Structure formats: structure tokens, C-alpha cells
Amino acid sequence: MPPKTSESIDITPDPSMMEDIGAANYTLYQAINELLANTFDARHRDSAGKAIPVRVDIDVEAGKSVMVSDTAMGMNKEILSKALTLGFKMDRIHGSRARKGWYGLGMKTAAASLGRKWEIWTRNAEERKDYYACFDLEEFKTRWTRSASELWKIKLETLD
Numbered sequence: 001m002p003p004k005t006s007e008s009i010d011i012t013p014d015p016s017m018m019e020d021i022g023a024a025n026y027t028l029y030q031a032i033n034e035l036l037a038n039t040f041d042a043r044h045r046d047s048a049g050k051a052i053p054v055r056v057d058i059d060v061e062a063g064k065s066v067m068v069s070d071t072a073m074g075m076n077k078e079i080l081s082k083a084l085t086l087g088f089k090m091d092r093i094h095g096s097r098a099r100k101g102w103y104g105l106g107m108k109t110a111a112a113s114l115g116r117k118w119e120i121w122t123r124n125a126e127e128r129k130d131y132y133a134c135f136d137l138e139e140f141k142t143r144w145t146r147s148a149s150e151l152w153k154i155k156l157e158t159l160d
Helices: 016-022 028-041 077-083 106-114
Strands: 056-061 065-070 117-123 130-136 156-159
Touching (some): 016 106, 028 065, 077 117, 077 130, 077 156
Antiparallel strands (some): 056 065, 117 130, 130 156
16 A cells, blocks of 8 residues: 555635625615524523514615614624634534525525625624624725635624
């Protein structure tokens, strides 16, 4: 038998993938529906496990911006990092639930369908910190020239 060697290779996706998932072209209604599904998945629960009602505000400025805000649990830094990771299924954190998403692409596809730049502000119910992340698809699609360790990193701001 000939000698065998083994090595690891980097299979980080090309940064243009973020733009490609936006090409799914969710309609405004479909994108907002996906974001609302995430809100309902993240509702607070009482001691008996019953979902507590959540308030959702949607502000659409035609052709300019869409803002969805809610009173759900919010995300801490680790959960936000996972939520922004392509293909990460939130069931790994929250446990399996009867919910809409299966592929870990919903929020990213919805946001990328709505516009070239999208921002997430979140405050976890158990922390006294706000987290902010911004995806600029114009900037992101130029990243193929960066080192592999920098291709998929984005800045996360923490505000006390």
C-alpha cells in the first residue's frame, strides 16, 4: 500500500455567497414573515412553558428601509454570532421546536433580500448590554482578496 498523507483544507465559502442568498428575492411580505417567525420562536415563556405575548412593530419606508422590532428575548453575543453564521440551526441552542426554519438561512436570506445593507440591534433579556452588527453586501462581496481567517468576520459592537 502506498504511503498516505492527510491534511486539512479550508472550505470557507466565498463571500459572494451572502449576495447570492439575497438573490432568493423574497418579496417584502415573505422577508417580513421570516423575521416575524424568528420573533415568535424567541418569545419569552412563563414558568409553565407557555409563550408570553410579544409586541412587534414594523416600519416600512418604501424603497428606503424596513425595520422590524419586537419584545422577544433578544440575543446575547454568542447567540447573535450563531444567528449570523450561514447554516447554523438555532435548534442547536434552543432545542428542537415546531417552527418554520430548517436550514439556518432564513434571517440572512430575508435581510439580504430586503437590501444591500442590513443592521441588527439586539438586547438579551438577561443582560444589560446591546449588541450591534452590520452587513454591507457591497463591502462583503469584495472580501475574496482577504486572508481566509478574515473572509467571514464582521464587527460586533457591544454597548452597556
